[in-house]
Amino acid sequence: MSVGTPAATEELRGLVEEFIASLELTPELGGQQESMRYALAGGGKRVRPVICLAVAEAAGARPAEALPAAVAIELIHTFSLVHDDLPCMDDDNERRGRPSAHVAFDEGVALLAGDALAAEAMLLALRYDTPEVARELARATQGMIGGQYLDITGGGGDLAELHRLKTGRLFAASVGLALWLAGVPEAGQGSWRAFGEELGLLFQVVDDVLDGDGYAAELGPEAARALAHEVAARASARLAEIDADTSVLEGIVRELAVRTA
């Protein structure tokens, strides 16, 4: 495997796509499964699960061991998008160039699709012997929901806190789940977790630069771009503190910093 290059992350992304394509959902969901698969197949970049796999590998686990946790995070992310798109939330009829789940199916089915994606994510996280993987996922889900709440209710104007919760908590969990499943003891998780916090912020700032809102609107596009570079540098500095081969993660930081979509 080539390391530290986009090729390495492409390989991990391929593993994620394969796992999702062959994922057996709970049989009792019956016809509900179709809307879940529709939402999951939306062609996202799988950034969060790729990070989870890369952290797990750097921390000494095999990617195959990390796949259930990695895909659990993608399911939580997808659940949040399906619910965010509903008319009572952002009311978005399109998601990544396709009709949103509630347009392709109907609102009730989309609501249940989100609910079921969240529970299926927990089942994936519960495949591990240690309950810490599932605990971290459930806590991150609550943080994300706290962020969505701030978003729809006005949020008291604290943009940083809103994004730390709404976007950042799942990025942080991508790192955190990998640490638990790789058996990294809590005392050795500090730099890893600090890295995860920076990753979430980096993703959000670049997102805002590309969309011209959020941080770009608040700081201006130039200052937001400069902030992104700063955050990327901080993320790399955290990786440098870690006694492991983090070159694939270095590559992910670079990819996130310069992405154009």
Add this chain to the structure above:
Amino acid sequence: MSVGTPAATEELRGLVEEFIASLELTPELGGQQESMRYALAGGGKRVRPVICLAVAEAAGARPAEALPAAVAIELIHTFSLVHDDLPCMDDDNERRGRPSAHVAFDEGVALLAGDALAAEAMLLALRYDTPEVARELARATQGMIGGQYLDITGGGGDLAELHRLKTGRLFAASVGLALWLAGVPEAGQGSWRAFGEELGLLFQVVDDVLDGDGYAAELGPEAARALAHEVAARASARLAEIDADTSVLEGIVRELAVRTA
């Protein structure tokens, strides 16, 4: 503690109410907590958590040990009610004589309240060392969602399967979670689980008799009442197979069979 009488179940219900009243929700949920507490305080009969506590006690655990699991089931039940009441589902503006969550707050906040109740339930179930408690809860949640899906899409006309999933799965889980946390080995769970299946059916048939729909509409009120008695007798027969003091559970079967609200 008086045993086998309504007083015993009242005592257990009191423990459930106390636990819910003092339950700390995930701090990052912030202002979202208010809608969750509103939905939880709706004055339900707490049937599922009381069953969970009674099974746990009969199987040798202390009620205090069983409270997180018992209340986890109540949170999943409440999550399902909040989402069921939304305009895109049953569109019910009232729940137990109070405005539904989406009326008291707004639709987006109610949607998130349901999501967060589900994740908080998982965190409660994850307080146990064994991941089986949380696994059983997540699987039951999926079964319940499968039942909601049948309900809103017409369901192929199989009323028994619809109710086995939508109502029955959480009743079965009330028994199942208690078995895991009390350390009942899988090989010894058969009669217990058969009892749980009957309980769910009993609850639903009596519900339909009281509301004049479902089984009462399909079979006629007399035949539905007769079915309820039959199911209650089967539930008691299952209890008789179990080598434990199941008198409180006998009392619950009687209460469920003759309830008028």
